[in-house]
Amino acid sequence: MAQPSSSARKDPVRFARPDKTTITLHVNGVARELALAPWTTLLDALRLHLDLTGTKKGCDHGQCGACTVLVDGRSINSCLTLAVMKDGAQITTIEGLAQGDALHPLQQAFIDHDAFQCGYCTSGQICSAVGLIAEGRAHTADDIRELMSGNICRCGAYTNIVAAIEEVLSGQTAKKSGEAGR
Protein backbone atom coordinates (compact mmCIF):
# COMPACT_ATOMS: atom_id res chain seq x y z
CA MET A 1 0.00 0.00 0.00
CA ALA A 2 2.70 2.45 0.98
CA GLN A 3 4.55 3.57 -2.10
CA PRO A 4 7.21 6.25 -1.92
CA SER A 5 6.11 9.15 -4.11
CA SER A 6 8.41 10.57 -6.72
CA SER A 7 8.57 13.83 -4.79
CA ALA A 8 9.45 11.95 -1.60
CA ARG A 9 12.19 10.09 -3.43
CA LYS A 10 13.65 13.38 -4.62
CA ASP A 11 13.67 14.67 -1.07
CA PRO A 12 15.92 12.39 1.02
CA VAL A 13 15.74 14.67 4.06
CA ARG A 14 12.00 14.29 4.36
CA PHE A 15 12.11 10.61 3.52
CA ALA A 16 14.59 9.93 6.35
CA ARG A 17 12.11 10.87 9.06
CA PRO A 18 11.36 8.19 11.66
CA ASP A 19 8.31 6.41 10.38
CA LYS A 20 6.92 4.56 13.40
CA THR A 21 4.77 5.96 16.19
CA THR A 22 3.92 3.97 19.30
CA ILE A 23 0.24 4.05 20.18
CA THR A 24 -2.18 2.17 22.40
CA LEU A 25 -5.50 0.96 21.08
CA HIS A 26 -8.01 -0.50 23.54
CA VAL A 27 -9.37 -3.22 21.30
CA ASN A 28 -12.36 -5.17 22.63
CA GLY A 29 -11.37 -4.17 26.15
CA VAL A 30 -7.69 -5.12 25.86
CA ALA A 31 -4.92 -2.49 25.69
CA ARG A 32 -2.73 -3.23 22.66
CA GLU A 33 0.49 -1.31 22.14
CA LEU A 34 1.55 -0.94 18.53
CA ALA A 35 4.44 0.73 16.68
CA LEU A 36 2.90 1.88 13.42
CA ALA A 37 3.77 4.01 10.41
CA PRO A 38 1.46 7.04 10.27
CA TRP A 39 -0.08 5.82 7.00
CA THR A 40 -1.37 2.58 8.54
CA THR A 41 -5.15 2.65 8.55
CA LEU A 42 -7.08 1.41 11.55
CA LEU A 43 -8.34 -1.38 9.29
CA ASP A 44 -4.82 -2.56 8.46
CA ALA A 45 -3.74 -2.20 12.09
CA LEU A 46 -6.57 -4.52 13.15
CA ARG A 47 -6.13 -7.07 10.39
CA LEU A 48 -2.39 -7.09 9.75
CA HIS A 49 -0.92 -6.11 13.12
CA LEU A 50 -3.45 -7.57 15.57
CA ASP A 51 -4.66 -10.52 13.46
CA LEU A 52 -8.26 -9.46 14.01
CA THR A 53 -9.40 -10.44 10.54
CA GLY A 54 -13.12 -10.38 11.33
CA THR A 55 -13.20 -6.79 10.11
CA LYS A 56 -13.15 -6.96 6.32
CA LYS A 57 -11.49 -4.88 3.63
CA GLY A 58 -14.00 -4.41 0.83
CA CYS A 59 -13.54 -1.29 -1.27
CA ASP A 60 -10.95 0.39 1.03
CA HIS A 61 -12.54 3.76 0.09
CA GLY A 62 -15.43 4.17 2.52
CA GLN A 63 -18.05 3.13 0.01
CA CYS A 64 -19.01 -0.39 1.09
CA GLY A 65 -19.02 -0.44 4.91
CA ALA A 66 -17.37 -3.89 5.25
CA CYS A 67 -14.68 -2.31 7.47
CA THR A 68 -17.14 -0.74 9.92
CA VAL A 69 -16.01 -0.89 13.56
CA LEU A 70 -17.02 1.07 16.65
CA VAL A 71 -14.66 3.74 17.96
CA ASP A 72 -15.70 5.04 21.38
CA GLY A 73 -19.10 3.49 20.68
CA ARG A 74 -19.72 5.07 17.26
CA SER A 75 -19.70 3.33 13.92
CA ILE A 76 -16.95 4.50 11.55
CA ASN A 77 -15.19 3.29 8.40
CA SER A 78 -11.86 1.91 9.66
CA CYS A 79 -10.40 2.07 6.12
CA LEU A 80 -10.58 5.88 6.16
CA THR A 81 -9.13 6.22 9.66
CA LEU A 82 -5.44 6.49 10.48
CA ALA A 83 -4.59 4.28 13.45
CA VAL A 84 -2.26 6.93 14.93
CA MET A 85 -5.20 9.33 15.16
CA LYS A 86 -7.02 6.87 17.44
CA ASP A 87 -4.28 6.54 20.06
CA GLY A 88 -6.02 5.80 23.37
CA ALA A 89 -9.43 5.10 21.81
CA GLN A 90 -11.79 2.23 22.63
CA ILE A 91 -12.23 0.05 19.53
CA THR A 92 -14.90 -2.62 19.25
CA THR A 93 -14.73 -5.11 16.40
CA ILE A 94 -16.94 -8.07 15.53
CA GLU A 95 -14.62 -10.24 17.66
CA GLY A 96 -15.55 -8.22 20.74
CA LEU A 97 -19.34 -8.53 20.59
CA ALA A 98 -19.96 -12.05 21.94
CA GLN A 99 -19.75 -12.75 25.69
CA GLY A 100 -17.74 -15.97 25.72
CA ASP A 101 -19.88 -18.52 23.89
CA ALA A 102 -23.01 -16.36 24.11
CA LEU A 103 -23.49 -14.50 20.84
CA HIS A 104 -24.46 -10.83 20.77
CA PRO A 105 -28.22 -10.54 20.13
CA LEU A 106 -27.51 -9.10 16.67
CA GLN A 107 -25.20 -11.99 15.81
CA GLN A 108 -27.93 -14.45 16.85
CA ALA A 109 -30.59 -12.49 14.95
CA PHE A 110 -28.49 -12.51 11.76
CA ILE A 111 -28.28 -16.32 12.03
CA ASP A 112 -31.98 -16.71 12.87
CA HIS A 113 -33.03 -14.51 9.94
CA ASP A 114 -30.53 -15.93 7.44
CA ALA A 115 -29.26 -12.35 7.02
CA PHE A 116 -26.23 -13.22 4.87
CA GLN A 117 -25.03 -15.51 2.13
CA CYS A 118 -21.29 -15.09 1.58
CA GLY A 119 -20.83 -13.29 4.90
CA TYR A 120 -18.20 -10.83 3.73
CA CYS A 121 -20.23 -7.73 4.62
CA THR A 122 -21.69 -9.23 7.80
CA SER A 123 -19.10 -7.99 10.34
CA GLY A 124 -19.60 -4.47 9.08
CA GLN A 125 -23.38 -4.83 8.96
CA ILE A 126 -23.47 -6.03 12.57
CA CYS A 127 -21.09 -3.35 13.85
CA SER A 128 -23.16 -0.69 12.06
CA ALA A 129 -26.32 -2.14 13.60
CA VAL A 130 -24.76 -2.05 17.09
CA GLY A 131 -24.00 1.64 16.53
CA LEU A 132 -27.47 2.24 15.11
CA ILE A 133 -29.21 0.76 18.14
CA ALA A 134 -26.95 2.65 20.55
CA GLU A 135 -27.71 5.94 18.76
CA GLY A 136 -31.43 5.39 19.28
CA ARG A 137 -32.41 7.19 16.05
CA ALA A 138 -34.00 4.23 14.27
CA HIS A 139 -37.61 3.32 15.07
CA THR A 140 -38.97 1.88 11.81
CA ALA A 141 -37.78 -0.38 9.00
CA ASP A 142 -37.43 2.75 6.82
CA ASP A 143 -35.16 4.31 9.47
CA ILE A 144 -33.04 1.14 9.54
CA ARG A 145 -32.74 1.08 5.75
CA GLU A 146 -31.69 4.73 5.62
CA LEU A 147 -29.22 4.60 8.52
CA MET A 148 -27.69 1.31 7.29
CA SER A 149 -27.23 2.57 3.70
CA GLY A 150 -23.46 2.78 4.21
CA ASN A 151 -23.29 -1.02 4.34
CA ILE A 152 -23.52 -2.68 0.95
CA CYS A 153 -24.48 -6.38 0.60
CA ARG A 154 -23.72 -7.70 -2.87
CA CYS A 155 -25.56 -10.95 -2.14
CA GLY A 156 -28.64 -8.77 -1.66
CA ALA A 157 -29.63 -10.06 1.78
CA TYR A 158 -31.06 -6.67 2.69
CA THR A 159 -34.59 -7.88 3.48
CA ASN A 160 -33.31 -10.33 6.07
CA ILE A 161 -30.71 -7.89 7.43
CA VAL A 162 -33.46 -5.33 8.10
CA ALA A 163 -35.62 -8.06 9.69
CA ALA A 164 -32.76 -9.14 11.99
CA ILE A 165 -32.05 -5.59 13.13
CA GLU A 166 -35.76 -4.84 13.53
CA GLU A 167 -36.12 -7.84 15.83
CA VAL A 168 -33.28 -6.77 18.11
CA LEU A 169 -34.41 -3.15 18.02
CA SER A 170 -37.99 -4.02 19.03
CA GLY A 171 -36.64 -6.27 21.80
CA GLN A 172 -34.62 -3.35 23.13
CA THR A 173 -37.60 -1.02 22.94
CA ALA A 174 -39.77 -3.56 24.76
CA LYS A 175 -37.09 -3.95 27.42
CA LYS A 176 -36.75 -0.19 27.86
CA SER A 177 -40.50 0.44 28.17
CA GLY A 178 -40.73 -2.52 30.58
CA GLU A 179 -38.06 -0.95 32.74
CA ALA A 180 -39.80 2.41 32.61
CA GLY A 181 -43.04 0.75 33.72
CA ARG A 182 -41.49 -0.76 36.82
Added chain:
Amino acid sequence: MINFSYTRAHDVADAVRQIAADPAAKFIAGGTNLIDLMKENVARPLHLIDIAHLPLDKIEETSDGGLRIGALVPNSDLAYHPEIEARYPLLGSAILAGASQQLRNMASTGGNLLQRTRCFYFYDTATPCNKRVPGSGCSAIDGINRMHAILGTSEHCIATHPSDMCVALAALEARVLVTGTGGARSIAFADFHRLPGDTPEIDSTVRPDEIITAIELPPKGFAGNYTYLKIRDRLSYAFALVSVAVGLEIDGGMIKEARLALGGVAHKPWRDRDVEAQLTGAPPTSETFQRAAETMLHDARGFGHNDFKIELARRSIVRGLTQAARGTPQSQIDKRIK
Protein backbone atom coordinates in the same frame (compact mmCIF):
# COMPACT_ATOMS: atom_id res chain seq x y z
CA MET B 1 -0.83 5.95 -0.03
CA ILE B 2 2.46 7.86 -0.09
CA ASN B 3 4.69 8.01 2.97
CA PHE B 4 4.11 11.02 5.15
CA SER B 5 5.02 12.22 8.61
CA TYR B 6 2.49 13.05 11.30
CA THR B 7 2.14 15.43 14.22
CA ARG B 8 -0.68 16.53 16.47
CA ALA B 9 -1.51 20.21 16.93
CA HIS B 10 -1.88 21.24 20.58
CA ASP B 11 -4.04 24.30 20.04
CA VAL B 12 -5.25 26.55 17.21
CA ALA B 13 -2.11 28.75 17.37
CA ASP B 14 0.09 25.65 17.16
CA ALA B 15 -1.92 24.36 14.19
CA VAL B 16 -1.48 27.67 12.35
CA ARG B 17 2.25 27.72 13.19
CA GLN B 18 2.71 24.20 11.87
CA ILE B 19 0.77 24.70 8.62
CA ALA B 20 2.48 28.04 7.92
CA ALA B 21 5.88 26.40 8.36
CA ASP B 22 5.25 23.61 5.86
CA PRO B 23 3.64 24.24 2.46
CA ALA B 24 3.57 20.47 1.77
CA ALA B 25 1.51 19.77 4.92
CA LYS B 26 -2.24 19.37 5.29
CA PHE B 27 -4.60 19.39 8.24
CA ILE B 28 -6.48 16.19 8.95
CA ALA B 29 -9.66 15.98 11.04
CA GLY B 30 -12.30 13.41 10.03
CA GLY B 31 -10.15 12.30 7.11
CA THR B 32 -13.08 10.86 5.14
CA ASN B 33 -12.20 12.72 1.94
CA LEU B 34 -8.48 13.37 2.39
CA ILE B 35 -7.47 9.75 3.10
CA ASP B 36 -9.52 8.59 0.13
CA LEU B 37 -7.77 11.15 -2.10
CA MET B 38 -4.39 10.08 -0.70
CA LYS B 39 -5.13 6.44 -1.51
CA GLU B 40 -5.98 7.53 -5.06
CA ASN B 41 -2.72 9.51 -5.25
CA VAL B 42 -4.71 12.69 -5.95
CA ALA B 43 -3.69 14.33 -2.66
CA ARG B 44 0.00 13.88 -1.83
CA PRO B 45 0.78 15.75 1.39
CA LEU B 46 4.21 14.97 2.85
CA HIS B 47 3.06 15.82 6.34
CA LEU B 48 -0.28 15.59 8.16
CA ILE B 49 -1.16 17.84 11.10
CA ASP B 50 -3.80 16.15 13.21
CA ILE B 51 -6.29 18.78 14.41
CA ALA B 52 -8.93 16.27 15.54
CA HIS B 53 -8.14 16.81 19.22
CA LEU B 54 -8.40 20.61 19.26
CA PRO B 55 -11.18 22.00 21.49
CA LEU B 56 -13.39 23.04 18.55
CA ASP B 57 -16.25 20.64 19.25
CA LYS B 58 -18.81 22.88 20.95
CA ILE B 59 -22.16 24.18 19.75
CA GLU B 60 -23.06 27.37 21.58
CA GLU B 61 -25.35 30.37 21.33
CA THR B 62 -23.86 33.61 19.93
CA SER B 63 -24.52 37.03 21.45
CA ASP B 64 -26.97 37.91 18.64
CA GLY B 65 -29.07 34.77 19.26
CA GLY B 66 -27.51 32.71 16.50
CA LEU B 67 -25.44 29.54 16.88
CA ARG B 68 -21.69 28.96 16.74
CA ILE B 69 -20.73 25.46 15.60
CA GLY B 70 -17.18 24.34 16.32
CA ALA B 71 -15.31 23.17 13.22
CA LEU B 72 -14.73 19.72 14.70
CA VAL B 73 -18.34 18.91 15.58
CA PRO B 74 -19.05 15.63 13.73
CA ASN B 75 -21.73 15.90 11.04
CA SER B 76 -24.02 13.42 12.85
CA ASP B 77 -23.79 15.31 16.17
CA LEU B 78 -24.65 18.52 14.37
CA ALA B 79 -27.65 17.06 12.54
CA TYR B 80 -29.09 15.61 15.75
CA HIS B 81 -28.33 18.58 18.03
CA PRO B 82 -31.56 19.79 19.72
CA GLU B 83 -30.93 23.43 18.69
CA ILE B 84 -30.43 22.38 15.07
CA GLU B 85 -33.51 20.14 15.08
CA ALA B 86 -35.65 22.89 16.61
CA ARG B 87 -34.31 26.05 14.99
CA TYR B 88 -32.36 25.03 11.87
CA PRO B 89 -34.05 21.84 10.59
CA LEU B 90 -32.99 22.76 7.03
CA LEU B 91 -29.36 22.23 8.05
CA GLY B 92 -30.06 18.95 9.86
CA SER B 93 -32.08 17.65 6.91
CA ALA B 94 -29.32 18.51 4.42
CA ILE B 95 -26.66 16.78 6.54
CA LEU B 96 -28.76 13.62 6.86
CA ALA B 97 -29.31 13.62 3.08
CA GLY B 98 -25.56 13.16 2.56
CA ALA B 99 -23.09 10.29 2.98
CA SER B 100 -23.68 7.34 5.33
CA GLN B 101 -24.02 7.22 9.10
CA GLN B 102 -20.42 5.96 9.48
CA LEU B 103 -19.09 8.86 7.40
CA ARG B 104 -21.28 11.41 9.20
CA ASN B 105 -19.91 10.07 12.51
CA MET B 106 -16.36 10.75 11.28
CA ALA B 107 -16.68 13.87 9.11
CA SER B 108 -16.17 17.26 10.74
CA THR B 109 -18.17 20.42 10.10
CA GLY B 110 -15.10 22.30 8.84
CA GLY B 111 -13.92 19.38 6.71
CA ASN B 112 -17.32 19.11 5.04
CA LEU B 113 -16.75 22.63 3.64
CA LEU B 114 -13.38 21.63 2.21
CA GLN B 115 -14.49 18.47 0.40
CA ARG B 116 -13.09 18.17 -3.09
CA THR B 117 -15.27 17.46 -6.11
CA ARG B 118 -16.19 13.87 -6.95
CA CYS B 119 -15.62 14.50 -10.69
CA PHE B 120 -14.26 11.13 -11.86
CA TYR B 121 -11.58 12.80 -14.00
CA PHE B 122 -10.31 14.65 -10.91
CA TYR B 123 -9.98 11.23 -9.25
CA ASP B 124 -8.46 9.48 -12.28
CA THR B 125 -4.77 10.42 -12.36
CA ALA B 126 -4.45 8.91 -15.86
CA THR B 127 -6.57 11.72 -17.36
CA PRO B 128 -6.03 15.49 -17.72
CA CYS B 129 -7.76 17.63 -15.10
CA ASN B 130 -7.19 21.34 -14.49
CA LYS B 131 -8.25 21.03 -10.88
CA ARG B 132 -5.71 18.28 -10.17
CA VAL B 133 -2.94 19.39 -12.54
CA PRO B 134 -3.45 23.06 -13.52
CA GLY B 135 -3.08 23.60 -17.24
CA SER B 136 -3.50 19.93 -18.19
CA GLY B 137 -7.00 20.40 -19.61
CA CYS B 138 -10.54 19.39 -18.67
CA SER B 139 -11.54 15.84 -19.57
CA ALA B 140 -15.15 16.32 -18.51
CA ILE B 141 -16.21 19.04 -20.96
CA ASP B 142 -16.07 16.62 -23.89
CA GLY B 143 -16.19 13.48 -21.75
CA ILE B 144 -18.74 11.70 -19.61
CA ASN B 145 -20.29 14.68 -17.84
CA ARG B 146 -23.61 13.44 -16.49
CA MET B 147 -22.78 14.53 -12.91
CA HIS B 148 -21.31 17.89 -13.90
CA ALA B 149 -22.21 21.54 -13.52
CA ILE B 150 -24.73 23.55 -15.52
CA LEU B 151 -24.17 26.94 -13.87
CA GLY B 152 -21.07 29.07 -13.34
CA THR B 153 -18.81 26.77 -15.36
CA SER B 154 -15.68 27.85 -17.19
CA GLU B 155 -13.81 26.47 -20.18
CA HIS B 156 -11.33 25.09 -17.64
CA CYS B 157 -13.61 23.17 -15.28
CA ILE B 158 -17.22 21.97 -15.00
CA ALA B 159 -16.87 20.16 -11.65
CA THR B 160 -19.52 20.43 -8.93
CA HIS B 161 -19.16 20.93 -5.19
CA PRO B 162 -20.32 17.68 -3.58
CA SER B 163 -21.60 18.83 -0.18
CA ASP B 164 -25.25 18.79 0.89
CA MET B 165 -24.55 20.55 4.20
CA CYS B 166 -23.03 23.54 2.39
CA VAL B 167 -26.16 24.07 0.29
CA ALA B 168 -28.16 24.57 3.49
CA LEU B 169 -25.44 26.78 4.99
CA ALA B 170 -25.55 28.96 1.86
CA ALA B 171 -29.32 29.34 2.15
CA LEU B 172 -29.03 30.15 5.87
CA GLU B 173 -26.31 32.77 5.21
CA ALA B 174 -23.83 31.19 7.61
CA ARG B 175 -20.39 32.68 8.19
CA VAL B 176 -17.10 30.78 8.29
CA LEU B 177 -14.63 31.71 11.02
CA VAL B 178 -10.97 31.14 10.19
CA THR B 179 -7.68 31.86 11.93
CA GLY B 180 -4.31 32.25 10.22
CA THR B 181 -0.95 33.90 10.69
CA GLY B 182 -2.66 37.21 9.89
CA GLY B 183 -5.22 36.73 12.68
CA ALA B 184 -8.87 35.71 12.72
CA ARG B 185 -11.51 36.68 10.14
CA SER B 186 -15.06 35.82 9.26
CA ILE B 187 -16.07 34.92 5.69
CA ALA B 188 -19.64 35.18 4.38
CA PHE B 189 -20.72 31.78 3.11
CA ALA B 190 -21.38 33.15 -0.38
CA ASP B 191 -17.72 34.22 -0.54
CA PHE B 192 -16.25 31.01 0.90
CA HIS B 193 -16.45 28.72 -2.14
CA ARG B 194 -15.47 30.09 -5.53
CA LEU B 195 -16.26 29.52 -9.19
CA PRO B 196 -13.60 27.70 -11.24
CA GLY B 197 -12.69 30.53 -13.64
CA ASP B 198 -9.13 29.94 -14.84
CA THR B 199 -7.93 28.64 -11.45
CA PRO B 200 -10.15 25.60 -10.78
CA GLU B 201 -7.46 24.12 -8.51
CA ILE B 202 -8.58 26.63 -5.84
CA ASP B 203 -11.90 25.60 -4.29
CA SER B 204 -12.31 28.22 -1.58
CA THR B 205 -11.08 31.55 -0.29
CA VAL B 206 -9.56 30.07 2.87
CA ARG B 207 -5.81 30.76 2.70
CA PRO B 208 -3.15 28.04 2.91
CA ASP B 209 -2.10 29.15 6.43
CA GLU B 210 -5.63 29.34 7.80
CA ILE B 211 -7.68 26.89 9.82
CA ILE B 212 -11.47 26.88 10.01
CA THR B 213 -12.46 27.23 13.67
CA ALA B 214 -16.25 27.58 13.52
CA ILE B 215 -19.39 28.18 11.48
CA GLU B 216 -21.83 30.82 12.69
CA LEU B 217 -25.52 30.71 11.95
CA PRO B 218 -27.58 33.91 12.11
CA PRO B 219 -30.65 33.82 14.39
CA LYS B 220 -33.11 33.22 11.54
CA GLY B 221 -33.48 29.50 10.80
CA PHE B 222 -36.66 29.35 8.64
CA ALA B 223 -37.86 26.42 10.77
CA GLY B 224 -41.50 26.87 9.71
CA ASN B 225 -41.19 26.80 5.94
CA TYR B 226 -38.18 24.94 4.64
CA THR B 227 -37.12 21.89 2.68
CA TYR B 228 -34.01 20.09 1.50
CA LEU B 229 -34.92 18.17 -1.62
CA LYS B 230 -32.15 15.98 -3.04
CA ILE B 231 -32.48 14.13 -6.33
CA ARG B 232 -29.93 11.36 -6.97
CA ASP B 233 -29.44 8.09 -8.80
CA ARG B 234 -30.30 5.91 -5.79
CA LEU B 235 -32.39 6.68 -2.74
CA SER B 236 -29.58 6.93 -0.22
CA TYR B 237 -25.81 7.32 -0.05
CA ALA B 238 -25.25 9.00 -3.42
CA PHE B 239 -24.18 12.49 -4.46
CA ALA B 240 -26.83 14.88 -5.69
CA LEU B 241 -27.71 15.27 -9.33
CA VAL B 242 -29.65 18.32 -8.19
CA SER B 243 -30.54 19.45 -4.69
CA VAL B 244 -32.59 22.40 -3.48
CA ALA B 245 -32.43 24.11 -0.09
CA VAL B 246 -35.33 26.45 0.59
CA GLY B 247 -36.20 28.71 3.50
CA LEU B 248 -39.28 30.93 3.28
CA GLU B 249 -40.91 33.40 5.60
CA ILE B 250 -44.57 33.70 4.72
CA ASP B 251 -46.70 36.46 6.21
CA GLY B 252 -50.31 37.28 5.35
CA GLY B 253 -50.32 34.94 2.37
CA MET B 254 -47.25 36.58 0.83
CA ILE B 255 -43.57 35.64 0.78
CA LYS B 256 -41.82 38.05 3.10
CA GLU B 257 -38.35 36.58 2.73
CA ALA B 258 -36.94 33.82 0.53
CA ARG B 259 -33.73 31.82 0.51
CA LEU B 260 -33.00 29.37 -2.26
CA ALA B 261 -29.77 27.49 -2.94
CA LEU B 262 -28.96 24.67 -5.35
CA GLY B 263 -26.51 21.81 -4.97
CA GLY B 264 -25.07 19.46 -7.59
CA VAL B 265 -25.22 22.09 -10.33
CA ALA B 266 -22.15 24.31 -9.81
CA HIS B 267 -18.64 24.63 -8.40
CA LYS B 268 -20.24 26.11 -5.27
CA PRO B 269 -23.66 26.12 -3.63
CA TRP B 270 -25.64 28.24 -6.10
CA ARG B 271 -27.62 31.20 -4.85
CA ASP B 272 -29.21 33.94 -6.94
CA ARG B 273 -30.19 37.17 -5.17
CA ASP B 274 -32.31 38.28 -8.14
CA VAL B 275 -34.48 35.19 -7.76
CA GLU B 276 -34.84 35.71 -4.03
CA ALA B 277 -35.79 39.37 -4.65
CA GLN B 278 -38.32 38.23 -7.26
CA LEU B 279 -39.90 35.83 -4.75
CA THR B 280 -40.08 38.48 -2.03
CA GLY B 281 -43.51 40.09 -1.88
CA ALA B 282 -45.01 37.55 -4.28
CA PRO B 283 -47.77 35.07 -3.42
CA PRO B 284 -46.51 31.49 -2.86
CA THR B 285 -48.16 30.11 -5.99
CA SER B 286 -47.13 27.70 -8.71
CA GLU B 287 -46.78 30.63 -11.16
CA THR B 288 -44.41 32.45 -8.78
CA PHE B 289 -42.31 29.31 -8.35
CA GLN B 290 -42.21 28.57 -12.09
CA ARG B 291 -41.01 32.10 -12.75
CA ALA B 292 -38.32 31.79 -10.05
CA ALA B 293 -37.05 28.57 -11.62
CA GLU B 294 -36.93 30.15 -15.10
CA THR B 295 -34.93 33.11 -13.77
CA MET B 296 -32.56 30.93 -11.78
CA LEU B 297 -31.78 28.71 -14.75
CA HIS B 298 -31.72 31.42 -17.42
CA ASP B 299 -27.96 31.06 -17.93
CA ALA B 300 -27.81 27.30 -17.36
CA ARG B 301 -25.82 25.37 -19.94
CA GLY B 302 -25.48 21.61 -20.42
CA PHE B 303 -22.49 19.74 -21.81
CA GLY B 304 -24.29 16.79 -23.39
CA HIS B 305 -24.83 14.07 -20.81
CA ASN B 306 -25.93 16.56 -18.16
CA ASP B 307 -28.42 18.49 -20.33
CA PHE B 308 -31.21 16.74 -18.40
CA LYS B 309 -30.12 18.55 -15.24
CA ILE B 310 -31.56 21.85 -16.48
CA GLU B 311 -35.10 20.48 -16.66
CA LEU B 312 -34.52 18.42 -13.49
CA ALA B 313 -33.36 21.56 -11.66
CA ARG B 314 -36.37 23.53 -12.93
CA ARG B 315 -38.79 20.94 -11.60
CA SER B 316 -36.82 20.51 -8.35
CA ILE B 317 -36.88 24.25 -7.66
CA VAL B 318 -40.66 24.39 -8.16
CA ARG B 319 -41.17 21.28 -6.02
CA GLY B 320 -38.81 22.51 -3.31
CA LEU B 321 -40.49 25.92 -3.10
CA THR B 322 -43.89 24.19 -3.00
CA GLN B 323 -42.79 21.86 -0.17
CA ALA B 324 -41.43 24.79 1.82
CA ALA B 325 -44.50 26.98 1.27
CA ARG B 326 -46.81 24.17 2.37
CA GLY B 327 -44.69 23.47 5.44
CA THR B 328 -44.21 19.86 4.30
CA PRO B 329 -40.40 19.44 4.12
CA GLN B 330 -38.91 16.48 2.28
CA SER B 331 -38.37 13.51 4.61
CA GLN B 332 -34.86 12.06 4.44
CA ILE B 333 -36.25 8.68 5.55
CA ASP B 334 -39.38 8.28 3.42
CA LYS B 335 -38.00 9.30 0.04
CA ARG B 336 -41.31 9.67 -1.76
CA ILE B 337 -41.43 13.21 -3.13
CA LYS B 338 -44.68 14.90 -2.26
